[in-house]
Amino acid sequence: AMRRGAYAVMVTGSHIPEDRNGLKFYRPDGEITKADEAAILAALGDIEASDATTSPVPPVPEPDAIARYRQRYRAAFAPRILEGLRIAVYQQSSVARDLLTDLLAGFGASATPIGRSDTFVPIDTEAHRPEDVAFIRGVMASGDYDALVTTDGDADRPLMADGTGRIVRGDVLGLITARYLGADTAVVPVTACSALERSGGFKQVIRTKVGSPFVIAGMEQARRAGARAVIGFEANGGFLLGSDVRVGENVLGILPTRDAMLPILASLAAARAAGLSLADLVASLDAGEMASDRLPNTPAERSGAFLARLGEAGFRDDFLRPIGSPQAVDQQDGIRIDLDGGRTIHFRASGNAPELRCYAEARSARDA
Incomplete structure (x- = not known):
């Protein structure tokens, strides 16, 4: 939508029951802000009182959208960067389940799909459901995998577990990813770990209210103030790229809305590059x-x-x-x-x- 300069609506499906899933709105320049929300609510009364009607605009198919999203990461990361890693891909009902499996395999990992579901599974990447914790531990107890990865239903929040079956916190995934990308400014909500200021290595850490619109506003503020490489992430693992960044010799373009794919790829690549297991990499951060x-x-x-x-x-x-x-x-x-x-x-x-x-x-x- 940003590439075409178009407005957009995202059908969400996350950690809450499927009868409560809703819609997320985007302007041509990105996700709507809290100020936009206030303006929309203020305008509702005017619309209800009006006799004006509008003709529906037919949607324009974008058959190449998934291919472009796949290419976004193939163009940024080295081809065999995950060579030798054994990854369990918990597919459940995530819209990214096939794409995630395909991308990991394309970077050299042995990606094994498990747990596919034909009904909606409300994966919470922050307050983990006991049944999800038990399932992940059971899968990883076999010793067959170095890590397990999945996303919530609409694939804007990642969930990862190390080789022991322990789930890695979303803000720790964000910290690993930010350091891997060489970010100088991190914008995070107040729920993210305090280790960011203590051991993150950032020039500045900006704390906001919880919610991606607040993080986006903070990233825009940082860019206006001259920050070079700006990222944002939340305790739920959703990662927002507030500026173009370099990945080795390549450039990964700005994407200021929550994304699950980048923290999954970057965290695995960071562990591989350091010659550490994911568990040992997390331990080295001393993130509490x-x-x-x-x-x-x-x-x-x-x-x-x-x-x-x-x-x-x-x-x-x-x-x-x-x-x-x-x-x-x-x-x-x-x-x-x-x-x-x-x-x-x-x-x-x-x-x-x-x-x-x-x-x-x-x-x-x-x-x-």
């Missing part, structure tokens, strides 16, 4: 440990009331006393609280489902 989960079917008014109380110092101290002492508070998106011992806990209401989410960060998995 995070845990996250959610309370589903929690109405916004209940989440809102709880978050409002957490904003009160007295309630916050009492509520968190069993686990630690609050040191600092960030209310940019929900309530993110720094605790003693270099730990954080973050509560926020989901923006696209009636859910209350919690994120915890600590030095060890046990503490998280």
Whole structure:
């Protein structure tokens, strides 16, 4: 759509039940912003009150879109960059399931498709479902694979597990990918790990509210300020390329909307180039440990009331006393609280489902 200068609508299918999937809107220059959302909502009343009708515009087929997307990565990465890796491709209902298998094989990996489904599977790449964790561990227990890869339904968020069957956090995949691409500026939501500032090697890290429109706005701000290689990513693994970057001798063009393919390819390539397993590469980052989960079917008014109380110092101290002492508070998106011992806990209401989410960060998995 950007190449043609066209408006676009994306049919989404992610971690929520299929009856709640929706639409995502794009202008010719990219994904709509929060300001656009406000303008759209403001205009709805005018449209409903109007007698004006419009004739539907017939869609224009783009039979070469998948081929161009495949070529985007074939032109950037060396042909046999994943030579010798054994990858399980958990296909489920992802729209990228065949393309992902084909691309990995094209870069020299042994890509084995598993778990194909004819019905929608709501893969959450951030708060992992117990059945997905158990399935992945069972697959990897065979010792037949170096890694497992998959995406959510609409293929804009990756999910990867190392050879032990442990799922690699989405923000860690983002960190690996950003370093592999030589980014100087990272734009991430407040839910991403604090290791970015500590060990990311970036000139600057810009923190935003949760949601790709906020990350995109941050990337645009960084570009205007003169940043050279700008990337963005989220705790769910979705990766946004805010400027053209070099991959070896090749150039990978800007793509400022969530993408799952780049972090999958770059993370595997980074491990291969370092001569490390994916697990050892992750361990070398010293990124700490995070845990996250959610309370589903929690109405916004209940989440809102709880978050409002957490904003009160007295309630916050009492509520968190069993686990630690609050040191600092960030209310940019929900309530993110720094605790003693270099730990954080973050509560926020989901923006696209009636859910209350919690994120915890600590030095060890046990503490998280």
